[in-house]
Amino acid sequence: MLVIGLTGGIASGKSTVSGLLSSKHNIPIIDADYLARAVILPGTRGYKAIISHFGNQVLKPDGVTLDRQALSDIVFNDERERKALNSIVHPAVRHAMVWEVVKCWLSGQWACVLDVPLLIEAGLWRWVGEVVVVYVNEPLQLARLKARPSPNPNERPLSTTQALSRIKAQMPLTEKLTYADHVLDNSGTENELQIQVDSLVNKWKKQSAGWTQKLYWLVPPLGLWAAFVTVGVRWLRHNRKIANKRRGRGENAAVESIPPNREEVEMRTR
Numbered sequence: 001m002l003v004i005g006l007t008g009g010i011a012s013g014k015s016t017v018s019g020l021l022s023s024k025h026n027i028p029i030i031d032a033d034y035l036a037r038a039v040i041l042p043g044t045r046g047y048k049a050i051i052s053h054f055g056n057q058v059l060k061p062d063g064v065t066l067d068r069q070a071l072s073d074i075v076f077n078d079e080r081e082r083k084a085l086n087s088i089v090h091p092a093v094r095h096a097m098v099w100e101v102v103k104c105w106l107s108g109q110w111a112c113v114l115d116v117p118l119l120i121e122a123g124l125w126r127w128v129g130e131v132v133v134v135y136v137n138e139p140l141q142l143a144r145l146k147a148r149p150s151p152n153p154n155e156r157p158l159s160t161t162q163a164l165s166r167i168k169a170q171m172p173l174t175e176k177l178t179y180a181d182h183v184l185d186n187s188g189t190e191n192e193l194q195i196q197v198d199s200l201v202n203k204w205k206k207q208s209a210g211w212t213q214k215l216y217w218l219v220p221p222l223g224l225w226a227a228f229v230t231v232g233v234r235w236l237r238h239n240r241k242i243a244n245k246r247r248g249r250g251e252n253a254a255v256e257s258i259p260p261n262r263e264e265v266e267m268r269t270r
Ligand SMILES: CC(C)(COP(=O)(O)OP(=O)(O)OC[C@H]1O[C@@H](n2cnc3c(N)ncnc32)[C@H](O)[C@@H]1O)[C@@H](O)C(=O)NCCC(=O)NCCS
Pocket: 009, 010, 011, 032, 033, 036, 068, 069, 071, 072, 075, 082, 085, 086, 089, 090, 093, 116, 117, 118, 166, 169, 170
């Protein structure tokens, strides 16, 4: 089974891509944001740890529900507090994710997607077969983040300062590109994004169509061996990229691997 790690920057379009992968191509999605919510619901160990660390200031007036906005204001403005929250939530999310992958494998899926905003930062990129980064430049990212409707209608849209502090809480997207096996450039329309997604899925389908995939499923030790080889090759390839980057070549190569966005094309042709 092909385990695909899908990442990007905040509001770069990961959910839009995973929506396409799920609805159009029927690929199961394991959504880290969803799991991160589930592991801190009232009564869970995560919930108790959050209250014990952050206190009642992160509770709504009902005294039970977590006030996500209040928690965001703290963690997106203070790296130490963000690390504290991560250390509560991330182990539980990782645990839940492993189970979801096992369930996909047992049900005979040919692929599954881990939609994880912090795939690179948390080191999970090492454990997937393919890393896909959804890319937009920062001005477009900021504009889309501010324009995105909040799931809670009572919440005000993010200010520029709030939006920037969320963007800065993650590794710069250009740096994430150095980890990518595939880059989806989301600077254009959703239709243009869909064309890139379709072509990537076709490539994966061809790659997974052979008898070896069926053999790996039927003979689990072989499947495990193939997974170890994939992970080992990924580490070696990335170390080589980093070594090239240190020699001053790799970073440009990664950035050049994405198509120029519309504004850049317009500027170049002016
Ligand atoms: C801070 C919280 C309460 C904000 O909740 P809110 O509903 O406003 O946002 P939501 O959960 O939908 O996250 C939106 C986006 O913010 C970014 N983000 C969330 N948490 C983090 C973090 N710790 N560091 C960097 N970026 C983050 C991601 O890109 C995510 O997709 C929540 O995101 C949270 O519990 N974060 C810690 C867990 C985490 O790291 N989640 C990311 C996936 S594991």
